[in-house]
Amino acid sequence: MATRTSIGAKRERARRNTAESILDVAEQLVQSRGFNAFSYADIANTLGVTKASLHYHFPGKAELGHALLARYARRFADALAEIDRGRLPAPDRLAAYAELYATTLRRRRMCLCGMLAAEFATLPKPINEAVVAFFDDNERWLMSVLEQGRADGTLEFEGPAGDTARMIIGSLEGAMLVTRPYGDVGRFNTTVAALLASLEPQA
Secondary structure, three states, X not given: OOOHHHHHHHHHHXXXXXXXXXXXXXXXXXXXXXXXXXXXXXXXXXXXXXXXHXXXXXXXXXXXXXXXXXXXXXXXXXXXXXXXXXXOOHHHHHHHHHHHHHHHHHOOOOOXXXXXXXXXXXOOHHHHHHHHHHHHHHHHHHHHHHHHHHXXXXXXXXXXHHHHHHHHHHHHHHHHHHHHHHOOHHHHHHHHHHHHHOOOOOO
């Protein structure tokens, strides 16, 4: 006979699985449509659940968006940590960073935070703050890579590392946006190649 503890544990796992499924669908919708272009009804129809079930896990769309961003930021941070563990030269770390964006494009999606940034003026303050925090974290990581590369001579750029870090983020996000209508990741890769080449030491 199942104990109350085991029954409670099963219910908790089921609750977490449902919440993760909701976030999975919401992430796909934001990355393909945008935050304002989907409703709880879209998620409910995809998962075959009631809207009441969605509200149980995420009372409102703002709460859903914040949870979505928190999960996305954690995964992106884990990906950057994995790059760091490889102890690659700075140029290779930058290439690996750009590949994170290319992988998203190959799935016919956009960067979650890039999509949310496009809707910044219409989103709740907590979501906007999380978007800014995401880009700030990426900027700090890129600055460390750029400073490493400048110190060991594998990268060359003018001015503060922060300026170049912002340029890299803006270039990748913009390249994703312009590539999207064509459905051709090759366009994005060409931009990345030119971007990385511009940071190579000049002979």
